[in-house]
Amino acid sequence: MHVSPDAVPTMAFDWGFIKWFVTPSTVEGAGSTFGEVIVNPGRGHARHNHPDAEEILYVISGEAVQTVADGEPFAIKEGDTVHIPAGAYHSTFNATWRPLRLIVTYTPGGEEKALEGAPDLRVHEAGTVAEWRQA
Numbered sequence: 001m002h003v004s005p006d007a008v009p010t011m012a013f014d015w016g017f018i019k020w021f022v023t024p025s026t027v028e029g030a031g032s033t034f035g036e037v038i039v040n041p042g043r044g045h046a047r048h049n050h051p052d053a054e055e056i057l058y059v060i061s062g063e064a065v066q067t068v069a070d071g072e073p074f075a076i077k078e079g080d081t082v083h084i085p086a087g088a089y090h091s092t093f094n095a096t097w098r099p100l101r102l103i104v105t106y107t108p109g110g111e112e113k114a115l116e117g118a119p120d121l122r123v124h125e126a127g128t129v130a131e132w133r134q135a
Contacts, residue, residue, distance in 0.1 A: 001027060005036075010124040011115060015043035016099075017130055024109040033109035039064065039100040044093030050114075053106040055084040057092070062100035065093045 011018040020035040069088040094100040124130040
């Protein structure tokens, strides 16, 4: 199956954007979730966890400060990979002036559904361009 970025909606938040390319609810037979996340400069997401799924982050470009579980914050940059065990609290903060681009996976898939209840969520339909406005 081929999935174009223009064929999937964009989830926009105060901190950035997500496009889910493969999820169990959108691709028949999929057991994991795969998507791209953009964290805007000077932004990050709140510390949270995924009780039933592990997460893997791969940094396409940019730099950030990452936390996993109770460990010390550490720097991540282009080419780095971060494994987040199921249930581990974590956060990502982009303290630079450039956007941070990540590939994100959940195994098993389905954890992306939790984002649908976020109070700052705005969904841009497939094929439209999400506009970023700094708060």
